[in-house]
Amino acid sequence: MRYKLIVSDLDDTLLDDNLGYPESLVEAIAEYTAAGGIFTIATGRMTEPLLDCCRRLNLKGEAISYQGAIICDIESGKILEETDISNEIAVKICRRADELGIYYQLYKDGRILIKKRTPYTERYAKLCNCPFEEYGEGLTDYVINSGLEPVKALLVDEPMKIDTLLPKLQKEFEGELLVNTSKKWIIEMINKDINKGNAVAKLAKRLGIAREEIICIGDSPNDISMVEYAGLGVCVANGNKYLKSIAGYICPSNNEGGVAHVINKFGLEKSL
Template sequence: MEKEEERILRNLGWKGKGLIMSAYDAETNGHPHMDNPDDRKKEGSLRFYKPKFSYIFCDMDGTLLNSNSQITSTTAKALREASSRGVKVVIATGKTRPAVISALKMADLSGKDAIISEFSPGVFLQGLLVYGRQGREIFRRNLDPNVCREAFLYSLEHKIPLIAFSEDRCLTLFDHPLVDSLHTVYHEPKAEVIPSVELLLASVDIQKLIFLDTTEGVANTLRPYWAGATRDRATVVQAVPDMLEIVPPGSSKGSGVTMLLDHLGVTAKEIMAIGDGENDVEMLELASLGIALSNGSEKAKAVADVIGASNDEDGVADAIYRYAF
């Protein structure tokens, strides 16, 4: 492509460098990621630039999705453009795979040869379910059933909704508007109401739990209590302020990404990661370039190489056009 550009420019009497060679020079002579941080590539121009990364690992809530839990047309266009240049976009999220497929379908980004499908690699449920080549499961880790039992008894006693995540299913003990919002707003599968704790625990293996409450309720009551109650049997983590997740100890999105990279034969030097939450910290630390969006948690921003635009300012698109090429 460089030779073709050179021929065209020569015929036009142009004596300087073309876009392709200028991009190559920038990559060679400066820092590979941040040589010209203000040099945002224009939409539609990525075909003139060499990708700096083989993979982009991207979070969903608060990152790829804006505050309305939607992907904007600008972000969708950036993802398609990066993908057309051979950069593989992999989702790393606390969501189920069906939730991701549902959310991306709205932007025409799901299906065969799109960003996500049932045949795509990906990291789901905070790294507790990892799918490799052809979308086949390569890792699964379950939560201690005793922790699950205690959490559901607490949910019943305090009337605080709790959701169990089991692969592609969501289960709960009672209906609640916040439970409905997990489906209507966050695209998760509609929660199945199970009549008793013991029946629920006997019917599925649970990877993680989510308490749904107000931001204040999570910060002031749920998180302090469950950080102590789980002891070394589980870990609490937050992706959004009004939800508290309980996951197996030592698990993280970053460990799931590491496992997937090993499976794919890819090194961390080949990836850029974009996230916003404390659950993205290990992934951002692992990547060659970790970008935390400006709407993100202080923990995520503290470990990031770059602080990007917010999710309501097309932060993922901005990161792709600034740093990925």
């Protein structure tokens, strides 16, 4: 088997636009793992929704959440590795978001901390189906007084504002945070030493798998690091323009079973 590990992003890559996946994907994963391959997911999502998806796909072993900040065991849910944002920088994020008047969320231990519910909260809730804790104007004080070190911060606004704000925040927090995006209305912030590529490298080391034996599949800017790292980096047809330019292969879109196509073509080496 040439490729022993296949890692896929979740939203807009493995999942279709209705947050589902074709039966052909389940069949391809089952055949690939039965042949000795390892298939897993690396996502910016929280650990709990990730684990739900992994279990529905009958995956075993380890998976990656929060853009690489957490590596967890699928069967037990145990956190194997976690890298958080320091409290000092978390406070800085809160204050900057307040200055900008932008909605934000902080993540820790399966909790989503917010000031108050807004239409953005409801939009995000549909995506992750997770509970929210409301702190009102006292959220920054809570972060200060509790010493909270979140695993991730998320800023949400209309795409035009996010498009303008993203490069500014990347410059402001350079050397302190990794600031990127997975959707046009979201800015994600995690520890500066973390990205999906680093997490895949850690996972591969744990499994004793060489870089050349890995396929990574993604669609958005937060997938760049793992697509660059992999022996074969793949972008779905609906993916980001830059990601397509650096990928070694462009597969069918998320709505056309792209991940199943990659498993069959490269993992199982079938003639398609």
